[in-house]
Amino acid sequence: MSSIRYAEFKSRPYYGVLEPASALEHLIVAEGEGAHAVMELVAKAPAGFTSQATLLYAEGPYSPDNGNTEALRELGFARFHTSATAAAAVPRLEGALERLKMSTEVYLTGSESALSIFVKACTDAGLDYQGLQTEHRGSLARRVQCVHCKGITENVTTQPATCAHCGLLLLVRDHYSRRIGAFQGVNINAEDPSDIPAKEEMFR
Amino acid sequence: MSTPAAIDVVVSEVVEVNSLIKRFHFKRPDGAPLPAFSGGAHIIIEMQDGDQTRRVPYSLMSSPLDTSDYQCSIRRDDEGRGGSLYMHREVVPGMQMTISPPANLFALDLRANKHLMIAGGIGITPFLAQSSQLERTGGQYELHYGVRSRELGAYIDELQDRLQHRLHMYYDEHNEAMDFDTLLSTQPAGTHLYVCGPAPMIEKVLDTARAAGWPESHVHFEHFSKAPPGEAxxxxxxxxxxxxxxxxxxxxxxxxxxxxxxxxxxxxxxxxxxxxxxxxxxxxxxxxxxxxxxxxxxxxxxxxxxxxxxxxxxxxxxxx
Amino acid sequence: MGSTASLPTFKDGTYRDDFSFKNSPETVVRAPFPFDKDEYMYAVNMELHKDGRKGTAYEEPIDMDEHYLAEMRDRALVLDEDPLRCQSLPHMEMAGWDTLELLMECKAASFPEAFSLERDGDQWHWINRPMGIDQHFTFGDATTLPYGPLEYITRQAQGDFVVLDERDGNLWMDAGMVTTQADWSLDFDIGMNFFEWHAPVPLAHEKGIFQRALKYLLAVQQSNPARRLNWTMTVNPRLDTSPENYHQWGPENTHITPENVADKLFLRIELQSFWRLPRSNAILFPIRCYLLSMRDLSTVPKWATRMHRVLKSLPPELSSYKGLDNFREIAIDWLSEYDDGSPTTPGPFPD
Structure with a gap:
């Protein structure tokens, strides 16, 4: 479990802790380790919470056999769907958002990467991001957009990082764009390309 | 920021809308168009009431698409500090007055998939302008308007003509109350809610929205009550x-x-x-x-x- | 504003490749020099944008100088290479029309020999003589213009233009034309709020600068524009110092030597103004860039003295954030010749 808070970086997404809200219905979207955030949310919620709730659960990149899916199924959600990954969950999430009423509370949890994808689907559907609850669980690996070639590199764990598209060595800044769903990567050795700093593991 | 630049205007028309409400029209002395504005904007009318200068905000109700004049509807408030009484008693066509440029603290969120407007009584005025704006720019909306009685409700006929099925009327005299629970539980994702009217109505709408799970960033309100009088x-x-x-x-x-x-x-x-x-x-x-x-x-x-x-x-x- | 300004004689000049950009002496002295004291620190340095002093960049509400045509040519080149430099989120269309109206009205009123606007209801006729443009169009109908309204008019106006939507007591950067920027990306920042797009700026958050600046900006009303100045330094007269192309211009940051500093290093001044737009309730945020070489500065003794003192006393975080570390000492050495230690007169204007 990560309890890291990033409020000191003004453009860095700030994730909270999911709390049961007063709402007529609930839509919960979780990925991987986010399963535990969902279990804690339900434990805090009043009886009958799950009977008003839909859960979309993306098991993770490799469908690990960790029992999360079965544990979530037993919580008795009114609607419960699973998918292999966050990206694979998006079409179903978009469908749910099309039918969503404003009297529905939206909860999102999972890795940094999964949250980027879920938040973007919600804002594209017309929801203001300030009304979404988010909780980070799992990997801190980042999605990074290369400001030069615009390509997005997934699962970045090092500082600096190599752009998977144009090959430039990128400084991963704490500057984050919700619209793109990625951090900004800027060439680290533009002034002297022969200066190649060592990569350090920073985002696990 | 210092006081906004003032605009000199002439009162071109005063219309008695009903026994409590008068509508005031303002034009430039040379007839040139007034500044454009956005639906929900207000102006501040400066009143020389004896040796006292009053500056009171009123919503612009006229269409933002037509700035040949500005129109404000003012309800007489016998318990207030005297601004509305001054307007009702002293202001006549031909009078020169000073107003501020329009400012908007109750603007439409133009990202909305749908605009849901709730008005009580004289709180209708910003929605008159906003609905005119949406007719031009497009955008899904509906207006729910509650009044005490047909006689005291302002602009019902005009709104029915213009909005047709998008207007929903509620008359106290027929014991018709808005069903906020149903209204706020059936709105599609991306709806923005706007409410203007008496303070108790606004509170009730905000409480219902909060309890139903509406995020604050989708809820907009404007109190039209003015500063109350009190002890010196x-x-x-x-x-x-x-x-x-x-x-x-x-x-x-x-x-x-x-x-x-x-x-x-x-x-x-x-x-x-x-x-x-x-x-x-x-x-x-x-x-x-x-x-x-x-x-x-x-x-x-x-x-x-x-x-x-x-x-x-x-x-x-x-x-x- | 009452009387109109005299039309400058437009010059050729490039902001890339051979960098043939050069200020005439009149253009140097009219620049909005950003330092009113001998040291610099962030402040909410907002003031009303009016009562322009004759013969300065403040004379007209939207300034135009001798580099107009050269700058517009450079903008067109940038957009050819990277159309993402001009973007507008879908809800900002009305703000684009507001921007077009404001810029056309200002230009026609300030420089009637160069620009004219005739309005007959929504049928408008716009003439831009320096650029050879004669356009009839329907206000509000983007299909009657070759580009969207924001792009159309900002291809004809010096400086960058950012359009800020007001929601939830905050300002959101939801549209813009950005080709003369000091190392920030519209494509990345579009959609961010006031605090988010300022995230990379050091020190100012802690000093509460942005909270106060935002409150001031939210109060900007129609007919009452506000302004402030910002600055940095740039190697070569390059307008387009974008992060997108940083890997191309970045190496130039190391090219300053005591021999070339006078003509190769530029003070980059941003005259930022803030205009409430009527129909959209958005705020137009023009960021006009002025470039003065160290040699240009030395022709105004007070400015060279002050630049020397500002660079000497600049906090290291700011020097690093502004990207000055490679050449700051060289510039201080060169400027020291213009600083005899005597006090400077108050205010930013030349003696």
């Missing part, structure tokens, strides 16, 4: 080094302006935060009437909004 009091201005006497029907902001102190403002209704002033010393009780300060700021006694709030006690010193 005096205040010391530490930076100007003077004292001002605030009469019963005057606000602290007006008293400062009358004394020649240039204080910032925008809404003059306790909502925008621009006139927020530090309290240096307070031996007594500040009667907060604003919608701006947080509860802890009020309790601290360190802040006051001079456009609406008053004081009772021995000594008030503010940093102005």
């Amino acid at each position: 009091f005096s205040a010391e201005l530490s930076e100007s080094g003077i004292s001002v006497e605030v009469a019963r029907e005057q606000t602290l902001l007006e008293a400062m302006e009358a004394a020649g102190v240039d204080a910032p403002y925008l809404c003059r209704g306790g909502a925008c935060g621009q006139c927020e002033t530090d309290v240096v010393e307070c031996d007594g009780e500040i009667m907060h009437e604003d919608f701006w300060l947080e509860d802890d700021e009020r309790a601290s006694g360190k802040k006051i909004m001079p456009c609406v709030s008053r004081f009772r006690g021995k000594r008030l010193v503010i940093a102005r």
